[in-house]
Amino acid sequence: MIDVYRFYEILWDRYGYPGWWPVYSKKSLEGFDSAGYRLYLPAYPLPQDEIDQIVISAVLTQNTAWTNVEKALSELSYKGCLTKEAVMQGPLSDLKMWIRSSGCYNQKAEKLKKICNYLSCVDTPDRKGLLSVWGIGPETADSILLYAYAEPLFIADAYARRVFSRLGLLPLRMEYQAAADVVHGCTPGDWEWYQNFHGLIVAFAKEFCKKKPLCSGCPARPYCSRAGL
DNA sequence: CCCCAGGGAATTC
DNA sequence: GAATTCCATGGG
Structure with missing residues (x-):
């Protein structure tokens, strides 16, 4: 084997x-290709805006193909709602509309609110804390920890x-x-x-x-x- | 244990 | 070309 x-x-x-x-x-910015993928390993800690986008897209991609997530990210970007502050402040009804393409948008809008609120209350999240947030299961928690905070975890x-x-x-x-x-x-x-x-x-x-x-x-x-x- | 939320691409019928 | 499948998480 x-x-x-x-x-x-x-x-x-x-x-x-x-x-x-x-x-x-x-x-298409420095360090990223035209699809938003990195050209080389990043240095940690990441800029806050990159952390926020990883967290948001980790929730949006639950049970959903990445192509559907991209449409939602495009909409969120256009509406200026790709940071955790914007997600927390944005009206829930608008959030639901903007992320519609990612499916289960009623639940996911609530999930985004909850995880952004949690992350604004802690300096560095740990796995136990993430799992205590409604809507964050083991796969989403590990994705956030591995990519936003460079914790060594297998997805x-x-x-x-x-x-x-x-x-x-x-x-x-x-x-x-x-x-x-x-x-x-x-x-x-x-x-x-x-x-x-x-x-x-x-x-x-x-x-x-x-x-x-x-x-x-x-x-x-x-x-x-x-x-x- | 089951079904559902929900969209869109992929796949199968 | 219509029907089914896939996919993370939590509620009922």
């Missing part, structure tokens, strides 16, 4: 630095669990925390590695390891139990 380090190498060789987490309002999202289970690295349909714990137990544990790995897994899952896998040309095919499909 392939080990996690070798899989990372294969993905890195194929895709290079993935540039996650995209920051919408910095498109065991749907892509990662699907890819890892097909490679035999995780059992099928393992729940989030159990999957994250397994990976934490066998990886180096620096934030750069976890950020890159998450971005690489997303790129790989979208190109090859889809729901219906495209095994032709897959760079992990020699190591995959599904080889031959």
Whole structure:
């Protein structure tokens, strides 16, 4: 069976630095490409406006494709509502309209209010605190901690669990925390590695390891139990 | 345990 | 071209 380090190498060789987490309002600015992806690893602490955008988009992308999130971010940017202060002050009814494309907009508008209020009350959020906020589960909390605050955490999202289970690295349909714990137990544990790995897994899952896998040309095919499909 | 909030792209029928 | 699927979190 392939080990996690070798899989990372294969993905890195194929895709290079993935540039996650995209920051919408910095498109085509210094350090970002035309889609808002980073050109190189950022220095921490991040500027506050980048932290705010990561938090907002982490909530918006729950159970939702990134293309739908981008439309909502575009609307929020146009309305000047991409900071936690603006989210806290903005009328709830407007917020709901602006993020409509991200789905579940009634709930997500409430979630944005709650997480922005929480973050304005603490200096640096911890995982327990984030999880105590209504609307923030383990995946959203880890995304915020990994990308906004450079805490070394594995994002065991749907892509990662699907890819890892097909490679035999995780059992099928393992729940989030159990999957994250397994990976934490066998990886180096620096934030750069976890950020890159998450971005690489997303790129790989979208190109090859889809729901219906495209095994032709897959760079992990020699190591995959599904080889031959 | 189940269903629902909810949109839009991808996929399947 | 219509129907189904996907996706995080929490409420009922």
